Amino acid sequence: MKLIILDRDGVINHDRNDYVKSADECVPVEGSIEAIARLHQAGYTVVVATNQSGLARGKFDLDDLEAIHHKLTRLVEEQGGEISAIFYCPHAPEDNCKCRKPKTGLLDAIEAEFNTSVEGVRFIGDTLRDIQAGESKACLPILVKSGKGSATLADLQQTTDPELAALLTRLPVFENLAAVADDLLSQQD
Structure with a gap:
């Protein structure tokens, strides 16, 4: 199985400081929907892993979250x-x-769920949390500059933490999910 894991907010759809609370507020990042379709058509099993603390904070309910995911x-x-x-x-x-x-x-x-290991699987995110989760499970993290990605990259470039500085040296960085898909699919040709 060719598995690929995506964060949601900032990677697939635009992030919001006040949370994506409804399907109407869920606006795809340019090219992300097509990128997912192209990856799937190339044989990837595309899975999303997303923190949704807005549920616990009462910003939206489970029906709202399901409507957002149904839309995507x-x-x-x-x-x-x-x-x-x-x-x-x-x-x-x-x-x-x-x-x-x-x-x-x-x-x-x-x-x-998929009866597989995520070791070596690409995990695409826009925050340090995404990258660290992927690293902890021996995934191949990829940072996109969409969403909070540019700020994450700037923070990593300015860090004095040697562990984070080392992370940056091995972290592929792309403009957005569409650019990641272009790169991955060009390697298959």
Whole structure:
């Protein structure tokens, strides 16, 4: 199985400081929907792993979240692709759960659901939490500059933490998900 894991907000759809609270507020990043469809058509199993603390904070409810995910799934299907599964953490940071990235609970759940290891699997995100979760499970993290990615990159470039500085030296960075898909698919030709 060629598995690929995507963060949601900032990678697939535009992030919002006040949370993506409804399907109407879920606006795809340019080229992301088509990128998912192209990856699926090339044989990738596309899975989403996303922190959704807005649930715990009462910013939106489960029906709203399901409507957002239905919209994204439908848009990808309209382009001839498929999102195989969406895993989300509903907890707030202070809940200290096992599933909120940078912890690995969502990745553990993906391994259990698909009866596979995520070691060596590409994990595309826009925050340090995404990258750290991927690193913890021996994924191949990729940073996109969309969403919070440019700020994440700037922080990594200015860090005095030797561990984070070393992370930056091995971290592929792309403009957005479409650019990642272009790169991955060009390697298959």
